[in-house]
Amino acid sequence: MLTAKAAYRDALAADPSMAPFAEPALNRIAAREKAQADKERERELLVQRAREFPNQR
16 A cells, blocks of 8 residues: 555656645655654653653652
């Protein structure tokens, strides 16, 4: 299955005039992916901290 990110990249590669539409969409997708990665990283740090200090809340 083709992801939205791949679809926008393919459209942009096939027709550079799609840039005004594809580039903002790709930026939104990248921002969403970064936010998700940041959330996962924060969660991993919280889990690590909880393991290091199990008696603190």
